[in-house]
Every structure is written in C-alpha cells, then in structure tokens.
Amino acid sequence: MDIDAALKNPALCPPLLKRLKQTLDGRPLRFMEVCGTHTVSIFRSGLRSLLPSNITHLSGPGCPVCVTHDAEVAAFLDLAQRENLIIATFGDLLRVPGPNGTSLKHAQSQGAHISIVYSPLDALTIAANNPKNDVVFLGVGFETTAPTIAATLMAARQQQLDNFSVLAFHKLVPPALQALLTEQEQYIDAFLLPGHVSTIIGLAPYSFLPEHYHVPGIVAGFEAADILLALCLMAESIRDKKPVLHNAYERAVSSDGNPKAREIMAQVFETTNALWRGLGEIPQSGLRIRKEWENMDAITRFDLTLSNIPTRTACRCGDVLKGRISPADCPLFGKKCTPAAPVGPCMVSTEGSCAAYFKYAG
Numbered sequence: 001m002d003i004d005a006a007l008k009n010p011a012l013c014p015p016l017l018k019r020l021k022q023t024l025d026g027r028p029l030r031f032m033e034v035c036g037t038h039t040v041s042i043f044r045s046g047l048r049s050l051l052p053s054n055i056t057h058l059s060g061p062g063c064p065v066c067v068t069h070d071a072e073v074a075a076f077l078d079l080a081q082r083e084n085l086i087i088a089t090f091g092d093l094l095r096v097p098g099p100n101g102t103s104l105k106h107a108q109s110q111g112a113h114i115s116i117v118y119s120p121l122d123a124l125t126i127a128a129n130n131p132k133n134d135v136v137f138l139g140v141g142f143e144t145t146a147p148t149i150a151a152t153l154m155a156a157r158q159q160q161l162d163n164f165s166v167l168a169f170h171k172l173v174p175p176a177l178q179a180l181l182t183e184q185e186q187y188i189d190a191f192l193l194p195g196h197v198s199t200i201i202g203l204a205p206y207s208f209l210p211e212h213y214h215v216p217g218i219v220a221g222f223e224a225a226d227i228l229l230a231l232c233l234m235a236e237s238i239r240d241k242k243p244v245l246h247n248a249y250e251r252a253v254s255s256d257g258n259p260k261a262r263e264i265m266a267q268v269f270e271t272t273n274a275l276w277r278g279l280g281e282i283p284q285s286g287l288r289i290r291k292e293w294e295n296m297d298a299i300t301r302f303d304l305t306l307s308n309i310p311t312r313t314a315c316r317c318g319d320v321l322k323g324r325i326s327p328a329d330c331p332l333f334g335k336k337c338t339p340a341a342p343v344g345p346c347m348v349s350t351e352g353s354c355a356a357y358f359k360y361a362g
Contacts, residue, residue: 013050016228021052023235030056030187031234032180032323034173035194036063036351037222043360045224055231058187058323059353061176061276062194064141065092066321066345066352069275070309072140072169073098078304079136079167080104080112086130087114088123089138096345099309120152120166127156127164136298139168143200146170146287147261150268153289153296167298168289171274173197174205175285179276180322181213188323190216190234192227195249200265202257203245210243221249268293275306277345278318317344320353327357334358 033039039059042048048057061067073096080087087104094104094116108114113133117123120137127135139149149166156164177191193206198219209217216237220230230248237244247253265287274286289297298304315337316330327333327346337343339355346354 013047013224013228016225016232017050017052020055020228020232020235023232023239024052024054025239026054027235027238028054028056029189029231029235029238030058031190031192031231032058032060032188033192034060034062034177035192035196036066036349037196038062038192038194038220038227039351039353039356041222041224042227043356045227047224047227048361051231059320059327059356060180060191060323061279061321062142062173063321063346063349063351063353064145064171065096065349066317067171067176067276067278068093068096068140068169068345069277069306070098071275071306073103074307074309075167075169075299075304076104076138077102077107079298079302080107080114082134082302084132085113085134085136086126087112087136087138088117088120088126089114090118090140091116092349093138093140095342095348097343097348101343120149121155124152124156124159124161124164127161128159131163133163134301135164136302137164137166139166139170142171142173142194142197143265144196146269147200147258147265150265153268153293154264156296157293162295165296165298165301166289167304168269168287169274170269170287171276172271172285172287174201174208175282176276176279177206178208179279179282179285181209181215186213188215189238190218192230192234193217193219195219195221195252198247198249198253198257200258200261202253203247203255206245210245214243216243217245219247219249219253221252276321278321315344317346317354320346327354328361330354 123137218230269287271284272288294300319325342348346352
C-alpha cells in the first residue's frame with residue numbers, strides 16, 4: 001500500500017491518537033490550522049471531537065474570502081456601479097457582506113453586470129465576447145491562486161484583450177503568521193501549515209517560526225491521519241523543546257515548492273502592504289500588479305482607492321480569524337448570522353470557520 005492510500009486508512013487514527021495522548025502526557029497544546037481545507041477536514045472527519053481535551057483547535061486566517069477586508073469589498077461595489085463594465089468573480093465572493101451589509105449579490109440584483117467564473121481564464125472568454133465592455137476579474141486568494149492569475153494576465157496581453165484587467169487583492173500567508181505571533185499575548189503553541197500554499201512556496205518562508213518564535217510548524221495533508229500525524233510531530237517537538245519546521249506532506253509538497261509558479265507570479269506581481277480582516281494592515285503581506293502591467297491593473301485603470309471603513313462591532317469574524325474566539329462565542333452565530341443569511345464572511349465561504357462550525361458542530 002502506498003503512503004497516500006495508507007493515510008486514507010481510518011485504522012491509522014487510533015494508534016496516532018494514542019501516540020498523541022502519550023506524547024502530550026497531560027500538557028496543553030493550542031494549535032492553529034492556516035488553511036480553509038484543513039478547517040473543513042478537521043470538522044467533517046469528526047477529528048475535532050476525538051482530540052484529547054487538553055488540545056485546543058484554533059482556526060486561523062486561511063480562508064481567502066474570509067480575510068478579504070471591508071475596504072476591498074467596498075472597492076468591488078464601487079466597480080459594480082460603473083457603466084459598461086462586467087465583473088468576473090468566483091462564486092463565494094458574491095455573498096461577502098461589505099459596508100452596511102451590502103454585497104455584490106445586492107449589486108447584481110440592482111442591475112450590475114456580474115458573472116461567476118470557475119477560472120480566471122473564463123474571464124478572458126467574457127472579455128473576448130464583449131469587446132465594448134471592460135471586464136474586471138476580482139483577484140483574491142493566497143500564493144496558490146496568484147500564479148494562475150499572473151498567467152491569465154500574460155494570456156490577455158498575448159491575445160491583445162485591451163478590455164481586460166484584474167483587481168488584485170492577493171494575500172501572502174507567512175507575514176500573517178508573523179503578525180499573529182508578534183501580538184502582545186502569544187497564545188499559539190504550533191501551526192498546522194497549509195498544504196496547498198506550501199506546494200507553491202515550499203518550506204523556507206516559514207523558517208522564522210522555529211528560528212525566531214520557537215514555534216513548531218508542520219505542513220500537512222488533508223486526511224484525518226495526515227492531520228493527526230502533524231499533531232503528533234507538534235507534540236513531540238514541544239515535548240523535546242526543539243521547535244521544528246517539518247514537511248509531513250512530501251507526496252505533494254517539495255522543500256523548494258514550485259519555482260516555476262513563483263517565477264510567473266514574480267513577473268506580474270510585487271509585494272506590498274495589505275489589509276486583512278481582523279489583522280489590519282500587515283507590511284509586505286500582499287501582491288500588487290507591477291507598473292509594467294498597470295494597463296491591466298484595475299486600481300490604476302479605474303482610479304480606485306481603499307476607503308476607511310468603520311469596523312462592524314457586532315460581527316466577530318476578525319476575532320475568529322485570529323483564533324481569539326470560537327465561532328460559537330460570537331453573539332450573532334446561528335442567530336442573526338447563518339449560511340442562508342450571513343453577516344460576516346466567515347459564514348459565507350464553505351471554507352470559513354463559522355460555516356464549518358455551523359454545519360458540523362453547531
């Protein structure tokens with residue numbers, strides 16, 4: 001049996017749970033997962049309910065839709081009001097509430113031209129079929145999606161689609177983890193690092209975790225046994241007082257990631273400060289389109305600015321993303337805020353902590 005098939009075998013879970021319990025020997029472990037797919041896997045597999053009581057699972061800023069800032073949603077809505085403009089976007093973003101609870105879905109109901117696409121390349125087809133309209137693709141997500149969008153911009157230039165542009169609000173995972181660890185009260189013992197992002201960036205960008213903060217970081221796959229193995233490695237690292245950065249997902253992630261994807265990304269994007277829901281502005285944690293591509297940069301093309309948006313105090317999505325509270329601790333959870341009528345983005349996306357908690361544990 002190969003390792004991929006072996007890790008899908010539920011029979012591995014009891015031995016790993018025993019190993020985890022024996023390693024901790026009653027010591028507490030507060031780990032944070034930093035991937036929306038891990039969030040769903042932990043809940044859907046029932047793993048969260050099987051973990052020893054001294055283990056606390058914190059959900060981090062790993063859902064692309066969830067970390068999109070209100071000011072960025074306001075920019076989406078600004079674009080939606082423009083004449084002769086078509087917005088192309090992934091479906092989850094359509095329902096993210098922005099200022100005053102409005103969303104792109106509201107704008108669509110009032111006549112805005114918004115198309116749901118399954119790939120940024122689909123937006124090129126829309127641009128080719130609508131030469132008299134500007135087509136703007138809403139670029140959100142992490143290092144996983146940025147190379148694809150960079151390649152789409154290259155394709156648009158090759159096809160001479162002058163009516164196509166991207167509104168780029170991509171985020172970088174490592175700076176967000178550093179921002180969490182530099183808070184006055186450090187409450188995270190270890191990180192379950194994102195498998196998908198790590199296929200692109202590799203291990204080196206996480207090296208600050210053990211080197212500067214003495215916090216273990218384990219890259220893991222998405223089966224229950226994958227996650228349990230990662231937790232065992234975290235516990236053993238803490239027990240031995242030797243914080244490690246370890247790749248437990250070698251069947252998909254190499255230590256140097258995907259250099260070609262990073263090369264494509266670097267041709268189009270450069271790092272910049274970025275706004276994160278709950279975390280505020282984090283230096284050099286985002287990607288912006290380089291000047292040589294500015295004719296396809298929707299921010300420049302449509303003279304967009306990010307407004308100062310007052311924080312909606314009732315919604316605690318920002319605290320959920322920081323691992324400060326559980327979704328159930330939000331006073332709106334399951335009452336005024338449900339997947340059918342979300343108040344915050346953590347309840348919108350299928351990868352959002354609140355949506356997962358509502359579906360599997362609420």
